[in-house]
Amino acid sequence: MISSNFEKAFKAGVAVFLSIVIGGFLHINSLFYAAIAAVITLQTKVVDTIKAGQNRVFGTIVGAIIGMCFAIIGQGNAVLCGLGIFLTVLSCQKFGYDKSINIACIVFIAIMINLYEDITPFYYSVYRLKDTLVGIITAIIVDYLIFPKKDQKFN
Template sequence: MKIIPFNIGLRTIKTAIAVSVSIILSNLLNLEFPYFVAMTAIISMDRTARLSISMGRNRVIGTFLGALIGILFATIDRGNPFLAGLGILIIILISNQLKLPGSITVGSFVFVAIMVHISDDITPFFYGLHRTLDSLFGALIAFVINLSVMPGYSVKRLDEKLNKFYPELIQTLNHVDTVSFDQFKMIYKTYNDYLEEALLYKDDVISKSCHAILNSHLVELLKYELPLKKLEIFLTSSDPNLKLILRNQIIQTL
């Protein structure tokens, strides 16, 4: 039987920690629905603190929107199936208009809970308010965990991957006549992925040493942007004179 490698990423570890912290703090604060705080922390957790803010924002806005429309419609006629459908329609339209599709699911969940799920002894206004505060709390936990748990790990891992990638990239550019278009596409995709990752981490890290590492790699990566574009033209062109010019230009930049 083939054994599948067991790999646990940093985001997985951070998510597990965020859930534990969410439940512990919710119990200490006697919150009624710890799962809502934990669920927000799970959804909000991403590769960087900046992305966690974005995910958390979607969650909080969706909760607020669902609560607001749910309170309004529950005041008119709680449990009305036609109003329930209309409310979901409004939530989807507003979320799409605000370009926040990530808010739709949680907004709909809160809306339906207010309209048909919560018991009569629970006031829709207080339920909606508490769920919004729970979402804020969960998003804050995810943000803090993302910043505090091994903050330089992702940058160091990217540094190791790029140091292995550069020789492969240089070899490709040095042997333009033997590189296939499929090989180029694979190299170019890897290049763009690493460039995107470096830019993503640049505005997120606090450590000066991590900033220095990222800035150094960004300068190095951007140096290869034009040669790679020229290589793409070289591989797709049928003009021998143009190919000769491009070959010389690519080699001269290395």
């Protein structure tokens, strides 16, 4: 019998490897975000991995939309950053995605502060979503295919 620690480590290694390979093949903007999404999304059970992926996608979308809007108004502005975080948290709470708050805020901040000079807020937001989706989808597939649990049920 393989230990659960080995399973988690093996799945994480495979998920990151595949995220980087697939992301490179798809020419995604940042393999870094794809690999992080794969690691964070991967859970012990497939059903939990799917739920973590849903939370991550929702948070990424909310953070990207609000971040894009605020970056267009004034990238890096401290007042807009505070106001944007406030709205990001409220938006996640409003839709019942409390577990998405942290990632939504991180994506918002990445867009507001980490935006490259040669890219628009819209494209940077799209890139963050695309990069993240590669990692999430890879993590779900890896979790489902490698060491699948016989008793797992999808809700």
